Amino acid sequence: MINVGILGATGAVGQRFVHLLADHPWFCLHTLTASERSAGKRYADVVNWRLDVPFPESVGDLTISPTTADAVKDCDIVFSALPADVAQGIEEEVAAKGVGVCSNASSHRMDPDVPLVIAEVNPDHLGLIDVQHDRGRDGFIVTNPNCSTIMLTLALEPLRKFGFSSVQVATMQAISGAGFNGVAAMDIYDNVVPFIRNEEEKMATEPRKIMGSFDGSGVEMAPFLVSACCNRVPVIDGHTLSVWVDIDRPLEEVRKAFSEYAAPFSGLPTQPAKSVEYFDQPDRPQPRLDRNRGRGMTVSVGRLREGVRFTALGHNTIRGAAGASVLNAELIYMKKYL
Numbered sequence: 001m002i003n004v005g006i007l008g009a010t011g012a013v014g015q016r017f018v019h020l021l022a023d024h025p026w027f028c029l030h031t032l033t034a035s036e037r038s039a040g041k042r043y044a045d046v047v048n049w050r051l052d053v054p055f056p057e058s059v060g061d062l063t064i065s066p067t068t069a070d071a072v073k074d075c076d077i078v079f080s081a082l083p084a085d086v087a088q089g090i091e092e093e094v095a096a097k098g099v100g101v102c103s104n105a106s107s108h109r110m111d112p113d114v115p116l117v118i119a120e121v122n123p124d125h126l127g128l129i130d131v132q133h134d135r136g137r138d139g140f141i142v143t144n145p146n147c148s149t150i151m152l153t154l155a156l157e158p159l160r161k162f163g164f165s166s167v168q169v170a171t172m173q174a175i176s177g178a179g180f181n182g183v184a185a186m187d188i189y190d191n192v193v194p195f196i197r198n199e200e201e202k203m204a205t206e207p208r209k210i211m212g213s214f215d216g217s218g219v220e221m222a223p224f225l226v227s228a229c230c231n232r233v234p235v236i237d238g239h240t241l242s243v244w245v246d247i248d249r250p251l252e253e254v255r256k257a258f259s260e261y262a263a264p265f266s267g268l269p270t271q272p273a274k275s276v277e278y279f280d281q282p283d284r285p286q287p288r289l290d291r292n293r294g295r296g297m298t299v300s301v302g303r304l305r306e307g308v309r310f311t312a313l314g315h316n317t318i319r320g321a322a323g324a325s326v327l328n329a330e331l332i333y334m335k336k337y338l
């Protein structure tokens with residue numbers, strides 16, 4: 001078994017990690033950390049469990065450690081669910097101690113030698129781990145993208161072979177994306193908020209790194225442009241995206257590309273049967289009905305029309321965060337980087 005830890009184990013993403021790792025076949029949950037407010041207490045006593053799945057009792061007795069590099073030195077991999085400003089320094093310190101960091105935070109995503117990975121889309125970018133080792137880092141940092149970026153980029157992956165130069169996207173993002181204390185009820189109830197700080201900028205850049213080409217030493221950004229409009233909507237979990245992409249192919253070819261898409265690997269525990277699932281029904285996908293497909297790891301696609309226009313949807317704290325990171329770690333293990 002591989003010993004793993006979670007930095008920020010009490011938050012919206014941290015709880016998803018705990019759920020996914022409590023009974024993992026390869027990874028053993030060894031260390032949980034959170035802020036000074038929680039450190040030293042039993043996880044069961046301090047966590048306000050808010051997921052729609054039962055609390056994993058096996059984890060309840062673990063004592064929360066402070067978020068320091070020393071606290072996780074006995075782990076092989078650490079999953080980071082920390083706020084970006086906190087993650088910046090601590091992730092570097094943890095990696096310097098020889099531990100692998102799989103991070104959800106945005107702090108290191110665009111660092112030139114840090115892979116920004118969606119397992120199905122750019123597994124080859126994990127080669128940047130060797131670049132980090134070559135420049136003297138004992139461990140490594142691997143990041144997963146922003147949650148809306150993951151839904152968009154995974155939905156575009158089956159269409160990559162057609163080539164495209166321009167993507168427009170409008171998001172309808174769940175409130176869990178802002179963390180447990182992120183959006184006040186008075187702001188979101190009976191409302192739509194047409195602003196999510198830095199989200200549109202991330203959607204414009206991150207897909208280009210993920211779909212960029214890796215030459216063994218760095219990543220050249222893919223040449224397409226992304227224009228995004230991001231909105232917060234009163235949905236608990238599940239980000240929905242309306243997408244326009246300039247592909248000039250018969251709709252039937254595009255439909256076939258979506259429905260026949262298969263991941264480039266198999267056999268990883270967190271991998272869904274279908275990473276992308278195509279719907280022909282005129283009113284799907286919908287967050288309440290489709291966010292839990294593939295145990296929250298499937299991106300659902302539908303409403304395909306001339307343009308090319310379509311709708312994509314995925315679970316933001318599973319496919320868009322913790323689940324994507326665990327899948328990355330499984331891939332890292334399979335590729336023998338540990």
Ligand SMILES: NC(=O)C1=CN([C@@H]2O[C@H](COP(=O)(O)OP(=O)(O)OC[C@H]3O[C@@H](n4cnc5c(N)ncnc54)[C@H](OP(=O)(O)O)[C@@H]3O)[C@@H](O)[C@H]2O)C=CC1
Nearest residue numbers: 008010011012013034035038067081082084105177179180
């Ligand atoms: N929510 C989502 O859908 C997505 C989130 N992300 C990213 O994942 C990260 C976590 O997000 P989320 O779970 O939503 O955030 P939350 O606010 O829900 O949780 C934050 C976690 O970090 C801990 N923490 C906060 N401040 C400190 C500190 N100063 N030192 C140590 N620990 C601290 C908290 O511990 P305590 O409980 O003790 O305060 C808690 O465990 C962020 O970087 C976010 O941008 C990425 C993709 C999607």
Ligand SMILES: N[C@@H](CC(=O)OP(=O)(O)O)C(=O)O
Nearest residue numbers: 104105106146147173177178
């Ligand atoms: N901004 C996203 C969640 C998030 O935390 O994104 P990032 O990891 O890029 O900061 C949302 O609100 O839905």
